[in-house]
Amino acid sequence: MKPAETPAPGAALLAALTESRTFVAEHMAFGLSFSGRWSEETVTDLLCQKAAPALQPILFTRNQEALVGADWLWWFIERDSGICFGLLCQAKNLKKKGKDWYIGFEQENKTYGPQMANFLAAAEHFQVPAAYLLYCGTPAYRTGLGCTQHAPPDCVRCERSAVSVLSALAADYLVSRRPEGAAAAAFQSALPLEDLADPDLPQELFDINLDICGPELREFLLDPQYRAPLVAKKIFEQLSRLRLSVFSRASIAMKSHRDTMVFPQLPDDSGHFSAPYFRHVLRGLRREIPDYVREALEGNAVPLDVSERVAGIVVVHV
Numbered sequence: 420m421k422p423a424e425t426p427a428p429g430a431a432l433l434a435a436l437t438e439s440r441t442f443v444a445e446h447m448a449f450g451l452s453f454s455g456r457w458s459e460e461t462v463t464d465l466l467c468q469k470a471a472p473a474l475q476p477i478l479f480t481r482n483q484e485a486l487v488g489a490d491w492l493w494w495f496i497e498r499d500s501g502i503c504f505g506l507l508c509q510a511k512n513l514k515k516k517g518k519d520w521y522i523g524f525e526q527e528n529k530t531y532g533p534q535m536a537n538f539l540a541a542a543e544h545f546q547v548p549a550a551y552l553l554y555c556g557t558p559a560y561r562t563g564l565g566c567t568q569h570a571p572p573d574c575v576r577c578e579r580s581a582v583s584v585l586s587a588l589a590a591d592y593l594v595s596r597r598p599e600g601a602a603a604a605a606f607q608s609a610l611p612l613e614d615l616a617d618p619d620l621p622q623e624l625f626d627i628n629l630d631i632c633g634p635e636l637r638e639f640l641l642d643p644q645y646r647a648p649l650v651a652k653k654i655f656e657q658l659s660r661l662r663l664s665v666f667s668r669a670s671i672a673m674k675s676h677r678d679t680m681v682f683p684q685l686p687d688d689s690g691h692f693s694a695p696y697f698r699h700v701l702r703g704l705r706r707e708i709p710d711y712v713r714e715a716l717e718g719n720a721v722p723l724d725v726s727e728r729v730a731g732i733v734v735v736h737v
């Protein structure tokens with residue numbers, strides 16, 4: 420008898436995220452037909468509900484005094500190895516006004532600068548990257564807005580893009596480069612959420628700083644990754660590709676960072692981003708979960724510096 424095929428590492432998470440995306444896409448379609456809109460909070464709730472137990476949200480008791488936004492800390496955790504990846508996520512709807520698209524982080528929005536600065540400062544506090552979770556509605560809603568691999572009439576990637584992820588450093592760069600049309604560029608640079616868990620998508624990554632990376636970091640960039648390191652690689656890939664589009668490179672030093680990071684030695688290149696992009700993303704990839712995540716998982720209160728900055732933690736079992 421033929422032995423049963425072993426599922427690829429992370430296959431359960433990929434299936435859960437795909438099913439969950441299909442579910443929230445239906446919810447957004449209903450909202451569009453009913454009232455022309457949908458609520459970010461409801462989509463986040465439904466996304467977590469449908470992907471349970473792969474996604475496990477832990478809501479903090481809200482500090483009424485604090486200015487808590489809709490930010491959640493996502494921690495992708497490999498329970499067996501302890502390897503994990505943290506990502507500070509802010510949900511944003513892709514909105515249409517006339518022929519134009521908006522996400523709410525455009526420069527003409529007067530609150531853009533302070534909002535982005537706060538978002539990146541919170542990511543700095545937690546030593547993780549920041550990313551937008553984009554709720555993009557249905558392909559019909561997005562008519563005229565194609566993905567990078569667009570194949571009409573029923574583009575599979577556009578279908579998957581109902582829930583997408585975009586690095587905040589990438590969003591910040593896209594807005595600074597061309598404020599008008601930033602939402603369309605953001606949608607194109609964003610990655611379907613479920614693709615973070617799909618090891619079968621192309622992974623080879625020729626970063627502009629590849630030649631100065633140490634052997635382990637080169638292996639990470641060039642070889643297939645799975646589970647938590649794959650999620651980190653997919654977020655990094657968005658910045659690496661944008662970085663490649665501007666060829667200039669000064670001599671870049673390697674810089675040392677704290678030792679719970681999987682890659683403590685990283686190129687210190689900011690390129691045209693507002694921070695060194697290797698460090699911004701890969702500081703989130705750790706050998707063990709931070710103490711506040713352990714406390715939250717055990718049902719204990721988390722320190723105030725955590726609960727006053729985010730609504731809660733989404734533990735993603737990968």
Ligand SMILES: [Zn+2]
Binds near residue numbers: 566569575576
């Ligand atoms: Zn497409």
